[in-house]
Amino acid sequence: MDNLTRRRFLTLSGVTAAGALAAGATQVNWSDLMAAAVDDPLPSEQSVLVVITLYGGNDGLNTVVPAADPAYQKARPELAYGGDEVLDLGDGLGLNPGMKGLKGFWDDKRLAIVRGVGYPEPDRSHFRSMAIWQTASPKSPVPSGWLGRWLDATGADPLRAISVEPTLPPLLAGETTAAASLPLRGLALPGGPVGTAYAALGKPSPGEGPWQAKAAKSVLDLQNAAQVLGKAVRSGHEREDEDDEERNKGASAGGASQLGAQLELIAGLIEAGVPTRAYSASLGGFDTHADERGTQQRLLTELDGALTPFVQRLQKTERGKNAMVLVYSEFGRRVQANGSDGTDHGTAGPVFLLGEKVTGGFYGEQPSLTDLSNGDLRTTTDFRDVYATVLHHVLGADPAKILANHTTTIPNLLRA
Amino acid sequence: MDPLKKAGGRWSGAGSPDTIGRMNGISERALGEQALVRRLNDRLGFGPVPGDLTAGVDATVRRLLGPATDAAAAAVPPPTGLEAPAKAKDGKEGKKGGQEAKKAANRQRAAQERKLTIWWLDRMVVSRTAGERLTWFWHGHFATSNQKVRNAAWMLAQNQTHRRHALGRFGDLAEAVIVDTAMIRWLDGQRNRKGSPNENLAREFLELFTLGIGHYQEADVAQGARCLTGWVLRDQGAMFQRKRFDSGTKTILGETGDFDAKEFARLALAQPASAAFVIGRLWFRLVSATPPDSATVARLTTAYGAERDIRSLLMAMVGEAGFKDPAASLVKQPVEWTVGLLRALRLRPGKLEEKEQAKLLAGLRGMGQLPYRPPSVGGWPAGASWLTTSAGLTRLQLAQQLAKIADLSIVDNARDRAGAAGALLGVDGWSDRTRAALTGVKDPAHLIAVAACAPEYVVSA
Numbered sequence: 098m099d100n101l102t103r104r105r106f107l108t109l110s111g112v113t114a115a116g117a118l119a120a121g122a123t124q125v126n127w128s129d130l131m132a133a134a135v136d137d138p139l140p141s142e143q144s145v146l147v148v149i150t151l152y153g154g155n156d157g158l159n160t161v162v163p164a165a166d167p168a169y170q171k172a173r174p175e176l177a178y179g180g181d182e183v184l185d186l187g188d189g190l191g192l193n194p195g196m197k198g199l200k201g202f203w204d205d206k207r208l209a210i211v212r213g214v215g216y217p218e219p220d221r222s223h224f225r226s227m228a229i230w231q232t233a234s235p236k237s238p239v240p241s242g243w244l245g246r247w248l249d250a251t252g253a254d255p256l257r258a259i260s261v262e263p264t265l266p267p268l269l270a271g272e273t274t275a276a277a278s279l280p281l282r283g284l285a286l287p288g289g290p291v292g293t294a295y296a297a298l299g300k301p302s303p304g305e306g307p308w309q310a311k312a313a314k315s316v317l318d319l320q321n322a323a324q325v326l327g328k329a330v331r332s333g334h335e336r337e338d339e340d341d342e343e344r345n346k347g348a349s350a351g352g353a354s355q356l357g358a359q360l361e362l363i364a365g366l367i368e369a370g371v372p373t374r375a376y377s378a379s380l381g382g383f384d385t386h387a388d389e390r391g392t393q394q395r396l397l398t399e400l401d402g403a404l405t406p407f408v409q410r411l412q413k414t415e416r417g418k419n420a421m422v423l424v425y426s427e428f429g430r431r432v433q434a435n436g437s438d439g440t441d442h443g444t445a446g447p448v449f450l451l452g453e454k455v456t457g458g459f460y461g462e463q464p465s466l467t468d469l470s471n472g473d474l475r476t477t478t479d480f481r482d483v484y485a486t487v488l489h490h491v492l493g494a495d496p497a498k499i500l501a502n503h504t505t506t507i508p509n510l511l512r513a
Numbered sequence: 514m515d516p517l518k519k520a521g522g523r524w525s526g527a528g529s530p531d532t533i534g535r536m537n538g539i540s541e542r543a544l545g546e547q548a549l550v551r552r553l554n555d556r557l558g559f560g561p562v563p564g565d566l567t568a569g570v571d572a573t574v575r576r577l578l579g580p581a582t583d584a585a586a587a588a589v590p591p592p593t594g595l596e597a598p599a600k601a602k603d604g605k606e607g608k609k610g611g612q613e614a615k616k617a618a619n620r621q622r623a624a625q626e627r628k629l630t631i632w633w634l635d636r637m638v639v640s641r642t643a644g645e646r647l648t649w650f651w652h653g654h655f656a657t658s659n660q661k662v663r664n665a666a667w668m669l670a671q672n673q674t675h676r677r678h679a680l681g682r683f684g685d686l687a688e689a690v691i692v693d694t695a696m697i698r699w700l701d702g703q704r705n706r707k708g709s710p711n712e713n714l715a716r717e718f719l720e721l722f723t724l725g726i727g728h729y730q731e732a733d734v735a736q737g738a739r740c741l742t743g744w745v746l747r748d749q750g751a752m753f754q755r756k757r758f759d760s761g762t763k764t765i766l767g768e769t770g771d772f773d774a775k776e777f778a779r780l781a782l783a784q785p786a787s788a789a790f791v792i793g794r795l796w797f798r799l800v801s802a803t804p805p806d807s808a809t810v811a812r813l814t815t816a817y818g819a820e821r822d823i824r825s826l827l828m829a830m831v832g833e834a835g836f837k838d839p840a841a842s843l844v845k846q847p848v849e850w851t852v853g854l855l856r857a858l859r860l861r862p863g864k865l866e867e868k869e870q871a872k873l874l875a876g877l878r879g880m881g882q883l884p885y886r887p888p889s890v891g892g893w894p895a896g897a898s899w900l901t902t903s904a905g906l907t908r909l910q911l912a913q914q915l916a917k918i919a920d921l922s923i924v925d926n927a928r929d930r931a932g933a934a935g936a937l938l939g940v941d942g943w944s945d946r947t948r949a950a951l952t953g954v955k956d957p958a959h960l961i962a963v964a965a966c967a968p969e970y971v972v973s974a
Contacts, residue, residue, distance in 0.1 A: 152889070221731070222720050224891045255902075262881075265901050278901040280879060286906065287913070290954050294963040295909060297950030305944060305968065308842045308896070312968035313946070315900035322902045352888075381888075386713045387704040436709015437701060442716070471731075 144419040144454065145367055146491045147360075147376045148244070150231075150266060151400070152352025153383030154223060155426035156393055157446030158474075160196075161210055165189035168466035173434040176390050186210070188459060195398035198405025199449070206457030207408070208449065209510055213464040213477030215445035219428060223384070223442070226427040231268035233481055233500050243484055244375050245271030246499045247492060255318045256325060258375040259366065261359040266377050276377070277322040279366075281358050284323040296320055326371060352381020357403035364410050367420055374492055383426060387437035400424070408451050421452035421491050421511070423483070429474060432466055444473040448483055454490075454512045461507075482507050543837040546570060548941045548974065553577060553831060555845075555973040556799045557643040560853030561939040576641060578680070578828055583642040589635050589863065591673070592628045595666040597748065625665035630884050631870050633672065635863035637852045643827065647679035648672065649848065649884075650798055655690045655722060656887035657699045667695040667750065668885050683791055683821040687778045691718060691741070694750040700890065703746040707759040710738035717890050719781060725793075728786035729766060736763040740777035782821065788814045792826065800830065801841035802896055809833055843973050844899050847880035847908075854912065854965050857938050858919035869918060876911030880904045905966070912965040913958070921957035930957070934964040941974055943967070 163169045164180040166189060183191025184200040192200050202208040216235040220226045229235050233243035241249070248258055249271035258269050258276035269276035286292055299317030301310055353359065359378040366373060380400055385392050404422065411417030429446030445464050461478035468475065481503040485496035490511040497504045544552060547566055550573050554561040557577040568576070598618035637645050652675055659668050671693050678686035690696055691714070697703055700714035715737035719729045743758030744751050763772050766780050781787060792813045796805050805813065816822075816829030830836060845853065851873070855862060862873060877883045881904055882893055927933030931951035935943050938961075943951070947967040954960045964970060 220726070221716070221734075222726055223889070224721075225726055260901075262903075265898055270897065275897060275901070278903040280903040280906065284902065284906055287909070290956070291909075291913065291959045291963060294950045294954045294959070295966060298947060298963065298967050300946045300950075302944035302946040302968070306840065306842045306972070306974065308844050308972040309944075309968035309974070311897055311900055312844070312971045315902065315905050316966070316968075319902040319905040323906070384713075386701045386711050435704075435711055436706050437704035437711045439701070439704070439711070441712045 141370070141416050142419055143374065144421065144491045144493075145374055145376070145416075146487055147363060147378065147420055147422045148268065149356070149400075149404075149422060149424045150227075150268075150352065150377070150379040151383050151396075151424065151426035152223075152227070152379060152381040153385065153426070154226070154428045154430060154442055155383040155396075155446060156385060156389060156440050156443075157426075157429035158432065159390070159393055159430075160193050160397060161186070161212065161447045162191050162193060163189055163463065163466060164191050166466050169432075172432045172466065173440075175438050176434045176440070186459075188463065190459075190463065193394060193397045195394045195396075196401045198401045199451075201405070202408060202451055203457060207453065207455055208451050208457050209455045210459055211448040211450070211478055211483055211507065211510075212459060212461040213445040213474065214425070214448045214461065214480050214483060215428065215474075215476035215478075216480055217476070219444040219473070219476070221428065221442035223427060226442075228267060230425060230427050230480060231266060233484055233503075240270075241272045242266070242268035242270050243488075243499060244268050244377070245275065247271075247375070247488065247494055248274040248276060250494065250498055254372075256322060256372055258377070259326075259363075259373050260377040261362050262353045262377075262379060266379065269375075269377055275318075276375075277318055277326075279322065279326060279362065281355065281362055284319070284327040286320065286323045286327070326366065352379045352383075354381065356380040356399060357406075360403050360407040364407055364417070367411065367416055368414055370416060385430075385439050386435065386441060387439040389434075389439040404451065412453060418453040421450060421454055421487065423487060424449040424451070425480070425483075431472055432469060432474065433472060444470075445476040445478075448480070450483075450487075450510065456509055456512060460510055478507070479503075479505070481505070486510050543834065544839055548839075549837055551939055551941060552836075552973065554939070555849075555853070556646075556836075556843075557827065557831065558640065558646050559637050559849060560856055562856045562859075563937065563939075566939055574828070574831060577643040578824060578831075579642070580824075581642065583640055583644050585639040585641045586636045586645050589632065589639060591669055592625075592632050592665075595625050595629065595669055597664050597666070598622055622663060622665070626659055626668075626885060627870070627874060629665045629669055630874060631862050633884055634848075634852060634855070634873070635861055637848075638855045638861055644676065644679050647823070647827075648676040650795070651675040651679060651686065652884065653798070653887060653892040654794060655693075655696065656890050656892035657693075657695050657885075658887050658889075659695075659885045662695045662698045664695070664698070667698065670750070671695040672885075678823075680824040680827070681822070683817075683823055684779065684782050686823075687718075687723060687782060688775050690722070691774050691778050692744060692751060692753070694746065697744055697751045698746060702741055702744050703751070705738055705741050705744070707739075707742045707757055710735060710742070712738045714738070714741055715777070718778070721891055723778070723781040723790065724784055724786050725790040728784060728790070729781075733765050736765045737777050737781075739763050740765070740772045741774050744774070788817050788821070791821075792817065792830075795826070795830065796835075797895065798843075799827075800833075800836050801838070801843065803841070805833070805835055809835055839974070844896050845971060845973050846893060846895070847877055847882035847899060847904070848884060849973075850908070850965075850971065851877060851880075851911065854915055854938070858915055858921075858961070860915060860919055865918070869914070872914050873911070876907055876914070879907030880911070900971075908971070909962065909966050912962040916958040916961040916965070919958070919961070921961060924957040924960060930954075930960060931964075934960050935969075937961070938964060938970050940964075940967075940969045943969060 162178050162183045164178055164183045170177045182194055185191045199208055231242050232239050244258055253274040255277040260266055260269050260276055260278040265275055265278050299313055301313055363376045382396050411420050425448045428444055430440035430443040435441050464474035464477055481500050482505045485500055485504055486506040488494045488496045488499055489506055549570055550566055553573045554565050598621040674689045700717055701711045702714045705711040712734050716734045720726055739759040743753050745754055760771050768780055789810050792810055813829050817826040887893055924930055924933045931948050947969055
């Protein structure tokens, strides 16, 4: 952590000034955490997780393309990529031609691709399926996200996880703690009488209803986040603020735009050494029911164009080298194209992991294109195996407590 | 039949109001009279305007849910001149010229969308009945985004459809929406062809619009898609072409026939699960995040009736004990919070300067909720999703901007300025915490900005 960030961080701790912060549960945890930061500073080797959600159900078969498989060519005559079009990964598979940067990481053995990832009895609703991925609870709905539960279990501090979208994705909402969210333009609260009065709204009020209490706590969280993160972010991010129509490409299943700007912000936060261990970013627009080939390739090119400089930048600093990126979507697509040169909602898809600590290569079996379940790919890896692996190796947490006793990890995927 | 008659004076006997100790957390059975009037204004409208809180419960329900049309809203005419920008002709201007034309078309589209959004916000601000509030609800229910539709005229047409049926029969609404031009574009309905189904629209219709997960099978989605074939998009909108329609026999939700779009909607609505689903969605947005118990659902289903009458349903809903339960608080969605504040401050979006209009829209975008731009077909999130650090910052900025241009002399001249701010915003009362925070803020614009961010205003108690 650089000195400036660290000083702001410590000022907030209540070690020097308790006045602005209200008494309450968060105060205790915050102070405890800050006191710990004084005695035992966050080590720079502490690893960081960056989760990227692709909303809309990315078509995995046209992302990691089984171009050599005749069944693939047959199922998607208008959508299929030829073997000479894709970026060869071996095993008869190739990356979508839009993913040249990721191919470079593959060649450097820093990109891992887990194949056939999904969950039992797949649900084809975007919303149910995304909820299953985000809550890590395939059988019954639960009110908390998997990283939210990690927050609950590790000190209830909203700054330990940050989303860079205006609304909080469910994966970051715990039972008692919600992650902080940070707009691309940063956080700068007014000073003077407005600032003072606003800060005072963050105090809990005896007997108020649960939503009012949450609203008050969100004011308090905002104060804390603004003091720790505000300046670090503002320096580099004044420029994004307008409504270019073209920027907001996408379709009907949610997600944000400007992934590049989101990741730039996250890189800055990681380098500043803020006390955040998990970040969430997203890209929408993958709900490609029609004219899929061009749209998806454009989106994958955007993903690649955002990820490549991000991962390259992270490689340049000690702290960045300890960051790991996880990219997933809620489901894959049917093997067979539909009549609109698109694909309808399907099942298993690939998950990407990127970073210095990743042992590059394939994990999990490639699902067969001929042994299908009702026309859909069969899942070969449970998505919770991926979560358990990153919870254990990246966040140093016990997966059993967060994933309802699901503890199976993927061996050798990550280096300690 | 006048739904007011059906409700039969149930309001006057609502039990003895008791607001003592509300802010001290002493539990009680039901909201007091004035808090109930405030809640009715919040939940069936966009918050009270000065004077609304002195009306009685009966009169408030009659104004909001009575059969009268909303003259104030009707006096705000929809924008004209909304039409799709001319398509750039490929090749003729060369690549650079083509890019320029594309940019110009995008600017034109964005300007039309701004005009459309300001118009609707303006209507919400002046509205006097529940019609506009329910139009807003249906927009979130049948969530369609101009992000993909890219045609303000089509979005307006859909919006008018929602408005026309807002308090009418749900079946009429659903049948109109399933063949609505913007909806067809949004969910690829025009790509759903005989022999090559595109399931997008059929799936979301069952999952998100009428039945909910668990009340249909994958086969119903596939067969439903066949019912929705035949629709094509032309410049003037969606059109049905019989020769493209899959007229074969389909089996959907246990019924077999050569069903079309209208019949598909009818079959979905005939399912017993449909009433409970729609009631649950309305309850979630208008009453409480805690679902109604089965006895309540049964009573509301009876009120909804075979005609699927939305007005009757709402009449019954606001008469339920659950509606009067003090625990039934809701975090205001950004549009509700913003429109409520504009109403309280007597500011009309349509009359703001263009620069202020731009700030208003940027504020809504920053809080994560811009009309005509829902994030997905599932609509907007609720509850804690609006209480993020990022949204909190934008909320404060927008409150400052709006307070700055409002006439706040009534607060300025008051002896108890915090109390006057509360009265202006129509909150039930300030907690000691908020009163302490507001005390000592001199500038009335500052005072109102902070008050508008207080938990007592951000949440509809």
